[in-house]
């Protein structure tokens with residue numbers, strides 16, 4: 001079992017359990033039975049997919065899981081947050097996600113398979129800091145037009161709730177969307193979409 005963080009956006013963190021799967025093919029040698037459920041740290045670093053239970057994820061809530069040593073965010077967007085996404089388009093560098101920062105099936109307004117769930121690698125495309133979740137509307141430090149998003153504290157890059165970068169900040173590209181697929185309505189696999 002590994003831990004994933006729950007980030008409510010209000011600086012409150014909980015931990016919930018998740019499990020990681022895969023790893024048999026990664027090693028390329030005979031692998032003990034248990035390894036198929038709990039891959040070694042080496043196998044995980046090499047890219048074993050991570051299975052996540054999303055059944056407890058509430059609208060507006062974000063959780064963090066680790067895949068290939070990187071933070072991956074799972075954000076359950078509210079209906080209002082989904083409806084607000086197109087309002088940001090004129091202010092974004094790549095609103096249609098034309099730069100290859102996502103699988104083809106996420107080349108849409110929400111950059112996601114289902115509009116309500118964003119899955120993104122939480123590493124800034126400028127110099128690699130991890131942006132902060134800022135779902136609050138029009139906060140004093142981000143301005144009256146802020147509809148929620150992510151703010152990188154290192155050099156001030158801003159991303160919307162589809163992880164698309166705003167114009168006029170140091171980060172050149174949208175955040176990366178990792179390959180992923182739904183195993184069921186409540187289980188997601190990160191790192192494998194085949």
Ligand code: FES
Pocket residue numbers: 124125126127128129152153154155156157170171
């Ligand atoms: S690393 Fe994010 S703005 Fe520089």
